[in-house]
Amino acid sequence: MHNKPICIQFKNDNTSGEEMLQVAGIHVVMGVLGYAQSKLYWQQDTQVPVIAKCMTRDRFYELRNYMHFVDNTSEHNEKLWKVKPFLDCVQKKCLTLPRSHHLSVDEQMVPFSGKCGFVTYVPSKPNPLGLKCFILAAPDGLVLDFMFYNGSGTVSAEDIKEYGLGAAVVKMMTESVPRDNQHCVYTDRFFTNVKSVDMLLGRKIYQTVKDNKSVVILSSWVGSSPPTTYKRRSREHKKKIDVPQPVEMKLYNENMGGVDLCDRFLSYYRCYIRTSKWPVRMFNHFIDLVIVNSCRSDLVSEKTGGANGVGMIGTSAPVSTRKTSHDEMSVMYKRPFGQMDEWTECNV
Incomplete structure (x- = not known):
């Protein structure tokens, strides 16, 4: 028996600026709530409506996985060329x-x-x-x-x-x-x-x-004067005292x-x-x-x-x-x- 690779086909590979703003907003909400796994935001018992109603889970994963800022086939000379x-x-x-x-x-x-x-x-x-x-x-x-x-x-x-x-x-x-x-x-x-x-x-x-x-x-900005002081805890006096500070x-x-x-x-x-x-x-x-x-x-x-x-x-x-x-x-x-x-x- 041979294992066949699973290929997932998405209906739409195109996106828009508005949809990418939604992806950014979903990441912000995820940072606030802090779930351990991203799929929990769409599961029925832990669903977050503002995320689930905005975008489906599979669509979010698709856009996240295929996010590009440049054409990968273009020539480049920098290590940060992708972003x-x-x-x-x-x-x-x-x-x-x-x-x-x-x-x-x-x-x-x-x-x-x-x-x-x-x-x-x-x-x-x-x-x-x-x-x-x-x-x-x-x-x-x-x-x-x-x-x-x-x-x-x-x-x-x-x-x-x-x-x-x-x-x-x-x-x-x-x-x-x-x-x-x-x-x-x-x-x-x-x-x-x-x-x-x-x-x-x-x-x-x-x-x-x-x-x-x-x-x-x-420092080329100031010297040691005028002298200043700093509050510091003293074991001897059992309270904070002023000590000299440049x-x-x-x-x-x-x-x-x-x-x-x-x-x-x-x-x-x-x-x-x-x-x-x-x-x-x-x-x-x-x-x-x-x-x-x-x-x-x-x-x-x-x-x-x-x-x-x-x-x-x-x-x-x-x-x-x-x-x-x-x-x-x-x-x-x-x-x-x-x-x-x-x-x-x-x-x-």
Whole structure:
């Protein structure tokens, strides 16, 4: 007896922009509810009406499995060619967002453990295995620019030879930063050397870096004065007391965590439905990132009375140097939907 392969024929292979928006919306709802398997959203006993009425299960699987952003038969020279049009669209909108005076450059991981030529392992990240992305962010988690690490072709060979990989990344990430002596970029040790500080000073951009191993601060933005203090628990006095703190350390602690804050917001509603296709994972990740950036822009707009600016989805987002607290942002991203019935009348 021979086993014959099973071939599933779908009635319609064509799609539209509206249908792909529905796929994106379904992924967002899946991230909120967090079922272990995608088929549970269509099963009778666990069905979510907003998903089941929007699209059938087989149609969702078909569109997800055959999702492409380019023609696979075309010639290509980049490792990210399969998602380049989509990434370029998101990046173009990020570049229109206002730059705050304090910026940070750090790594972000797109979780993925499937087959891909540039999967990276970074043990210090919450999701250590995946696709590594370098991010330029504001202190409140607003992503302003990004680029992916894809091996030897990430940055030019001349820049690597002169500055090293980390500093060469900073050089590329700061291309969109105004050169007016009003901006400071915060990095860790990986992205910094003396040459990079001199290079940014030539662009009228300042830099502050902290080495966590030996607690060393290098800054072209401020010095050690004026002195500041920091509240710290004292075992001897059994209460918090003021201890001296260099001003550059205070500014670094306040402004370096933008990328980590973005990671935190992404983790709240990330869609963890498994996929073996890295373009699908990238699609899901950047849909979530656009939502985080849009919510951040709307929050600032509310607090400043709707000043003029550019948001991720065409809404107003003012230029503001005020840093939004973690507690204020957490209220926006707190899971509000505890019952599936509340999703019945929603539109994806």
